[in-house]
Amino acid sequence: MSKTAKRIAIQGWPGANHEIAAKAYFEDENIEVVPCLTFPDLFDTLKQDRDCYGIIAIENTLVGSLLPNYTMLKDSDLVIIGEYKLRIKHQFLALPGQSIEEIKEVYSHPMAIAQCEAFFKNYPHIKLIESEDTALSAKRIADEQLKGVGAIASELAGEMYELETLAKNIETNKKNFTRFLIISDRGKTENDELLEQNKINKSSIVFSLPHEEGSLSKILTILAFYNINLTKIQSLPIVGQEWEYLFYVDLTFTDYKRYLQSLDAIRPLTKKLKSLGEYASGKQSYPVHNGDIETAHSN
């Protein structure tokens, strides 16, 4: 690795959950965050800046898979080089010195708003307004010194933009995790390093199958014969092609060679089989203590 900072494109503004996940994933490395307002922007950034890494949310325990991200990943020439699971927490932030009663409007990303709706039911005087990003909503309050305005954003955003936390961890569901994928154009180099260290034990693949009895069962049976385990499967109808289905599957394995052989074994029975990346399975980032759940990187 070079000594210059690794550039990591994140969706959202500095202080967004994507930055938190990026910092946790790259831990002690020197990273420089490249903010992208939307996921398509992030994919464009990576297309132009081949040395830049990216981090994208791919699924969430409450809302499921982020299908548009799967589609963009499938259609790109980027590969997954790692994953990170983050427990999602939301803070109610505003300029210092105000009470909740003084806040008339709260801005945040629609997903964050949805996850905190129960909390705001107690404050019917507050109007919830959608914005492009959690952290950007916090930044705007600080930049424009907006009184009477709040944001739902991360603790990191609160610190970065020097806002006060009016209420802590206001998310309704305390078991809400988002899984992030780290993607890169230079996957192969990274992969080689990981392969040498025998760390690659997971893969994400996509393929389509004809809508025929037993077509999926054959694929899974072959994978089982090769001792390949499934950690996720999701089917998607292809609109306008009702006779064909798309499948996103995550696999884990102990023997990398066996895994490659298993792909060769299922390929003739599938259409458009593609590996989206081979990587080291993410750390167990949420040990459970007495019913409460914290990420490994909090406390």
Added chain:
Amino acid sequence: MSKTAKRIAIQGWPGANHEIAAKAYFEDENIEVVPCLTFPDLFDTLKQDRDCYGIIAIENTLVGSLLPNYTMLKDSDLVIIGEYKLRIKHQFLALPGQSIEEIKEVYSHPMAIAQCEAFFKNYPHIKLIESEDTALSAKRIADEQLKGVGAIASELAGEMYELETLAKNIETNKKNFTRFLIISDRGKTENDELLEQNKINKSSIVFSLPHEEGSLSKILTILAFYNINLTKIQSLPIVGQEWEYLFYVDLTFTDYKRYLQSLDAIRPLTKKLKSLGEYASGKQSYPVHNGDIETAHSN
């Protein structure tokens, strides 16, 4: 059936997509819509009013499955008695006689806002504000005669609340479909009628499996031996129980008895296998013409 109107609980206000789907599904029947602001409200309504039917969105081609609805359905004693697929269209509505330039704020459900963001990028002077419901946003404009305020809602809502359409079909993705489930406490009676008519050919089941190599492949192989087809499969990790996975699977079949036998055959290998309902597969509601897609009920 009695001659009094069938009560159908919908999520959303009259004029919401749930009402459009309910009217399309029950076609010539005399129905009375019972509006429920949220999905939990709808489940509560059905718990108290045992004669009432319900209709819930369960998956959408853009955002995937509505996992919280799956969870509530699984945990309830309601059953699916039918399904309907609706092409989602959004209209930009306001009080008559205004131009887009005069509109300063647009209210709608976060999902509808997300689906029309590309359109509103051309009108940066408009603030997009989240509300509880598409149709309710339209109703409020009419009730309070709000000038300078718009709503994203259905054509039906525009007609019901006598609003003008400032822009038609402003949704970004023209291939966006939502699948709705019709649910009922009295599923068994309905089922008996359908069974007699040999119309039952689909089922939605849920089960969990130990996180073991090949556990899913065994289940699918048995289903294939029984000539049961899969039209959907989705795995879900169970937070806090990383050794177990939940699966939601939709099955289609031609022989109802064989289907029941196949469930008996897989039951010992699964945990908590439950049928969420057996029903007649929904009409193909979106024939494809020259790349454009319309629902069967629109011209």
